[in-house]
Amino acid sequence: MRGVVSVPGHVATLFALLFLAGCVGSPATGRSADDIVAMPLTNTYWQLLSIAGEPVSETNADQKPHILFLDDGRVSGFSGCNQYMGDYQVTGENLLFDSMSSTRRACPDNQTEQLLFAALAKTVGVNLEGIELRLLGEAGEELAVFEASRMK
Incomplete structure (x- = not known):
């Protein structure tokens, strides 16, 4: 059985924002921020x-x-x-x-x-x-x- 890792809410939010920030306008995808939605x-x-x-x-x-x-x-x-x-x-x-x-x-x-x-x-x-x-x-x-x- 897999263990569950608990991450405090503010840390999880920070990781999510950093992940999204890395995606916006990423030259690897060639997509603009409008395309992410x-x-x-x-x-x-x-x-x-x-x-x-x-x-x-x-x-x-x-x-x-x-x-x-x-x-x-x-x-x-x-x-x-x-x-x-x-x-x-x-x-x-x-x-x-x-x-x-x-x-x-x-x-x-x-x-x-x-x-x-x-x-x-x-x-x-x-x-x-x-x-x-x-x-x-x-x-x-x-x-x-x-x-x-x-x-x-």
Whole structure:
């Protein structure tokens, strides 16, 4: 059994402030202080940046591949070819998609859509840090990366 170390409140607060101060504007991450505050999962437009470790190429579509989580447990998005929708459930760092469906528009050679739908099916976890949302697989592997973006 692990021992519990008790740290006085003011010491713990000092450590937390020092840790955060080290993160603000850190050149290693290239992020500004504004990016450190995590965007909320729900009601945020998450644009797809990469899938299966590869950057997403520009599509000819008017909209970019994205995902939108609603407060009521529904999810919707655009794959680069088709609209998709379904349900999601978050428990802690676990994220599961359920009852997913999509429109059936024919888009030859749309590998992004195929990889995105496969990633959604394999997703069991989520990591939300700043303006980035990562969908994670069973072994903790990164399946897809999204970035919070303003809706156009």
